[in-house]
Amino acid sequence: MTTLIHNAVLIDPEAGTERPGALVLKDGAILDILPAAPESLDRFAAVLDADRRHLAPGIVDWGVKVSEPGERHKESFRSAGLAAAAGGVTTMVTRPDTHPAIDTPEILEFVARRAAQDSPVRVLPMAALTKGREGREMTEIGFLRDAGAVAFTDGDRVTEDTRALSRALTYARSLDALVVTHPQDPGLSRGAVMTSGKFASLRGLPAVSPMAERLGLDRDLTLARMTGARLHLDQITTAAALPALERAKASGLDVTAGVSVHHLTLNDFDVGDYRTFFKLVPPLRQEEDREAAVEALASGLIDCLGSQHTPQDEESKRLPFEAAAPGAVGLELLLPASLRLVHAGRLTLPALFRALSLNPSRRLGLPTGRLAKGAPADLVLFDMNAPFVLDRWTLRSKSKNTPFDGARLQGRVRGTWVAGRRVWPVPEDR
The missing domain is CATH 2.30.40.10 (Urease, subunit C, domain 1)
Known part of the structure; x- marks a missing residue:
């Protein structure tokens, strides 16, 4: 046909x-x-x-959480797939932070079967880097890779044992496997729910310095240099981290970086009066950090833009800010939220789809992300100009935790x- x-x-x-x-x-x-x-x-x-x-080429959304197995009431492959299709996402690269974690070939094969049965879009699973995402013992990276894992990550659970991370990176390098890390100093960031500054002090919320991201980034880049591993940094959100990333790329390290649409379009002031839908990991940054991240994406220093789709049920969000679960859904809203940057003149459409489609595809070795003869x-x-006011209850995701509820989008x-x-x-x- x-x-x-x-x-x-x-x-x-x-x-x-x-x-x-x-x-x-x-x-x-x-x-x-x-x-x-x-x-x-x-x-x-x-x-x-x-x-x-x-x-345009379909969006490759890198870092999607689908809550199967363990929390299917929050998101299933069926609901996530429908939300993705409605948002122009043709490939979901899913995270392993499920219950249990995707850390064995058997669990990975279960996930792949469910995805093939229920999702109308492509699903490429990542697997855990360490068993149980506990940061102590590496998973069977070779077997998981053979079973279909496209990358290895413990998500936003930072591996505190540097020796264990070094061993995992060394083994991944021997298999040419891609490792995804979350650059953050766990000691500084533990228990923090906002970025430090006057606004966090006024709200009386525990906060973390942006330098925690820089410290975590420096460690991960040093280990990448030592081991020669292929590394992707899932969230670069602060101005303080960008010079180190630029130096690493200029020196020839095989490293790429991503950022979420929430950190490009929102800042810490949006938390307002303890609005838990704006509680994210890492926390929303100050305006100067947001501006720096936008410029880095436009220049190509930050390679990929994704939703970091993290479904949470109403019970886990309707709590005091410190106790509420972090994260926001974004599969269906990634494109209209990103288009805010185009309408504001900060990105061109080709540059936007370079970050949404082309760069994630290239990094993962996929043939997608291009308008070319023979491409999928x-x-x-x-x-791009159709306006609407978002009603979160119209989203196809099972969970409705979006900070864009009531927002004017195009x-x-x-x-x-x-x-x-x-x-x-x-x-x-x-």
């Missing part, structure tokens, strides 16, 4: 271009890229007029394709 999508504005993050054009899809891949629709449409089994909306037909069609997904098959809107939503 050959499909034509024409009258679109094509966003090509690889070439850095934004231009009118049309795509021909066949057998799950992009067959051809045309400047416009041909005069005769008879040879196409399906034809879609994009009505001058933007068509993983696509998102969106109206950008509606009009279609999502995975391997050439349209997965959004689903029939009942068309």
Whole structure:
């Protein structure tokens, strides 16, 4: 079956271009890229007029938590997959911080089966770096890699035993496996729920200095240099960390970095009167840190932008700020929230999709993230100017813990394709 999508504005993050054009899809891949629709449409089994909306590579959201196994009431592969499709996410790279942690091939194979059965989008699981994510004994990295793990991480649980982390990185290097760390000094950050500053003092909340991120980053980069391991830093959110990251890249270390959309579009003032939907890990930063992170993403110093989707139920959020569970959902809101930066003139659309699609794909060795002949037909069609006010109860995720509830956003997904098959809107939503 050959499909034509024409009258679109094509966003090509690889070439850095934004231009009118049309795509021909066949057998799950992009067959051809045309400047416009041909005069005769008879040879196409399906034809879609994009009505001058933007068509881009599907989003690869790196760092999604799906709460299977253990907390399926918070998020399942079915609900997460629907939320992803509605948000233009065609690949979810999932975290291993489940109950139990994804630290054996058997648990990983269970997750892969559930994902294949229930999710309409691609799911690529990461596995735990250490057993139980306890930071003491490394997992069977080779067996987990053979079972389908695309990377290894303990999530936001920082490995305090430097020797154990060094051994894990050395072993990962021998297998050319990618390790993902969360740069933070655990001693300084333990128990903290805000970034230190006047606002945190006024609210009387335990806070952590931004230098805790710099200290954790320095350690992880030193170990990467010592072991030669491939390293991805999942959250770089402070101005203090950026010079060290820049030096590491300039020296040739095989290191990349990511940031969440919440840390690019919100700051610590948004916590307001103890609003727990704004409690995140790491905590929201000061405005100068947010500005620095935006500039680093625009320049390419920070490579990847994701949602860090972390579902929490109402009971765990309706608590005093210190006691509330951290995290926010973001699969469905990653694109419209990110478009705030485009509308503000801080990013171009090709630069945005470089961070959302191309760079995550390259780092993980995936063929996605490109508009090129032969590339997978993983696509998102969106109206970047369509305004709406978010009602969190309309989200497809089981959990509704978003800091954007009631926010004015721009950008509606009009279609999502995975391997050439349209997965959004689903029939009942068309």
